[in-house]
Amino acid sequence: MDYVESGPRGQDEAGSEGKHDMTAVRVGMVDDHPSPVWGIDRILEPHNDLDFVCAAATVSELLSKSSDLDVVILDLRLNDGTTPRENVERLADLGIGTVVYTSGEHPDLLRSAARAGTLGVVLKSASEDEILHAVRSAGAGEEVLTTEWAAAIDGDPNLDAVDLSPQLQRVLTLYASGGTSVSVGRELGVAADTVNEYLKRIRQKYADAGRPTRTKLDLFKRAVEDGWLPMPHRGRD
Incomplete structure (x- = not known):
């Protein structure tokens, strides 16, 4: 799949130095379908303060092209x-802000991204002005406050976040993915009884929430719901 890649823009018809300068917000995009990428590139291209650098189907592929980015527009x-x-946490560790770009059909995934620190959510049905505002705000390190994001986070009072240690996260993902206490213990190098104790702690934390x-x-x-495992695919977002 070929994706748009751009560096500094060339000279414009008036013979200026082009749109790229050191103050432009450097934007990347992660989406495994090309049409949204083409659309975003078209929207950003006329604006001197926004530089669409590259796009890819995964975060790993994007970072292999460039990690010198300010904002990544991220499909859920x-x-x-x-x-x-x-994905949000990985980019945040590199100092790169994210704006989730979605059809808005999966609030669980939106909550997952929000808890990880995404700067906001933009619907794929949003206007060009809304998209430009979101990218510029994220480029300035500001949250992109939208009704969709607020509804995804606050709409269900039963979805209070549960904070798990890295070890408990690992136990949960391995066990919830189909493992047994024995197989999870073998993977982590602990006894099955220890895994059962971890599971008791996990269940208690969720019960308390x-x-x-x-x-x-x-x-x-x-x-x-909490982003430790990916949602099973049932069609495109």
């Missing part, structure tokens, strides 16, 4: 199995 559902949470996990399926749902 990618075919590489990564979660919005891990008003989000009970009585079954293994409940654990899987909570792991998806």
Whole structure:
């Protein structure tokens, strides 16, 4: 799949030095379908303060092209199995802000991205002005406050975030993905009884948050809701 890649823009018809300068917001995009990428490039191209640098189907591929970015426009559902949470956190660790670009059909994924620190959400049905405002705001390190984002985070009082340590996260993802106490223990190098104790702690944390996990399926749902596991694909976002 060929994606738009651009560096500094060339001279314009008036013979100026072109749009690229050191103050322009450097923008990347992650989407595994080309049409949204072409659309965003068309929207950003006329504006001297925005430089669309590159795009890719995954965050890893994008960073292999350039990590010198200010903002990444991020699709929520990618075919590489990564979660919005891990993608947002990975980019944030490099000092890159994210704006989620979505059809808005999956509030669980929006919550996952929000908890990881995305600067905001823009619907794919948004106007060009809304998209430009979002990118500029994110480039300035400001949150992109939209009704869709607020509704995704605040719309369900039962979805209070649960903070898990890295070890408990690992236990949850392995067990909720189909593992047993024995297989998870083998993977982590601990006894099965220790895994069971970890699972008790995880269940208690979710119970305290008003989000009970009585079954293994409940654990899987909570792991998806909080961004520890990707949502199963049932069509495109």
